[in-house]
Amino acid sequence: AQKITQTQPGMFVQEKEAVTLDCTYDTSDPSYGLFWYKQPSSGEMIFLIYQGSYDQQNATEGRYSLNFQKARKSANLVISASQLGDSAMYFCAMSRVGDYKLSFGAGTTVTVRA
Amino acid sequence: DAGVIQSPRHEVTEMGQEVTLRCKPISGHNSLFWYRQTMMRGLELLIYFNNNVPIDDSGMPEDRFSAKMPNASFSTLKIQPSEPRDSAVYFCASTPGAGSNYGYTFGSGTRLTVV
Numbered sequence: 001a002q003k004i005t006q007t008q009p010g011m012f013v014q015e016k017e018a019v020t021l022d023c024t025y026d027t028s029d030p031s032y033g034l035f036w037y038k039q040p041s042s043g044e045m046i047f048l049i050y051q052g053s054y055d056q057q058n059a060t061e062g063r064y065s066l067n068f069q070k071a072r073k074s075a076n077l078v079i080s081a082s083q084l085g086d087s088a089m090y091f092c093a094m095s096r097v098g099d100y101k102l103s104f105g106a107g108t109t110v111t112v113r114a
Numbered sequence: 115d116a117g118v119i120q121s122p123r124h125e126v127t128e129m130g131q132e133v134t135l136r137c138k139p140i141s142g143h144n145s146l147f148w149y150r151q152t153m154m155r156g157l158e159l160l161i162y163f164n165n166n167v168p169i170d171d172s173g174m175p176e177d178r179f180s181a182k183m184p185n186a187s188f189s190t191l192k193i194q195p196s197e198p199r200d201s202a203v204y205f206c207a208s209t210p211g212a213g214s215n216y217g218y219t220f221g222s223g224t225r226l227t228v229v
Contacts, residue, residue: 035217045205045220091157100145100209101170102218104157 002027004092004105012111013082020067021077021108023092031097034075036066039107040088048090051075052097079110087112120206120221127228132194135224137206138187144211147218148181148191151203160204163189164211196228 003026013019025034036048051059051066059066067076079086092105119138127133139146147162161171163183171181178197183189193200207220 037220043203043225044222045207047217047219050217100147100162100164100211101159102147102207103159106156 002029002032002094002096002103004094004103006092006105006108008108009106010109010111012113013079013086015084015112015114016081018078018080019082019110021079021090021092021110023075023077023105025073025075025092025094027073027094027096029096033095033097034066034068035093035095035102036064036075036077037091037093037104038086038088039091040085045091049077082110082112084112084114086110118206118208118219118221120204120224122224123222124225125227127196127226129197129228130195131228132192133196133200133226133228135191135204135206135226137189137191137221139189139206139208140219141187142210143208143219144186145209146183146189147205147207147209148189149205149207149220151205151223152201157205160191193226196226198228201226201228 005024032053034051038046049061049064051068063080065078089107091107093102095102121136145164148160151157160173161181166183181191203223203225205223207218209218
């Protein structure tokens with residue numbers, strides 16, 4: 001069974017600073033994908049970034065980067081140059097390649113202060 | 115593309131009534147998922163379809179819940195009879211299929227309140 005752990009229920013960050021959201025996972029499968037989603041107060045789920053277990057380089061998408069440490073089974077999300085619009089709940093998720101099911105962590109609430 | 119479309123956005127119903135939630139996936143996406151989000155349990159996968167066929171319904175809470183996907187462009191999640199503990203936000207999501215780097219596109223969700 002897959003398990004996703006996000007240990008930070010809530011975080012505060014100053015505008016323009018970087019913030020790191022922790023995510024660890026547990027799986028025995030060699031092939032898997034890791035995702036981060038953003039859920040603002042409006043409720044929609046927004047896909048941010050993806051990392052494959054065999055990808056050699058850490059994924060980046062604009063201000064989002066994924067710090068993937070396979071041996072540690074961690075996939076931390078780094079948001080650089082935080083903006084007020086980054087205030088939201090952030091979810092880490094994982095799926096086995098070919099299985100399609102996406103399992104989510106409990107989420108981390110980020111509040112960006114001006 | 116209009117994205118994944120869910121209806122209604124909000125639903126308030128009385129305990130014991132039948133509730134039907136609807137979802138239109140992105141055209142060309144082969145896999146469709148129904149998730150439920152609550153404060154207590156977070157995001158739970160209820161059921162998913164691949165090419166209109168239910169692949170895994172192990173997350174469906176009980177027999178009161180049923181889901182169908184009669185064609186590639188439409189799916190329903192039905193609760194009959196509804197109970198207050200079914201109150202949650204229900205999300206539908208779709209993905210092109212194998213190759214997780216596509217990401218899963220979520221609809222805006224249906225906020226269900228059972229009173």
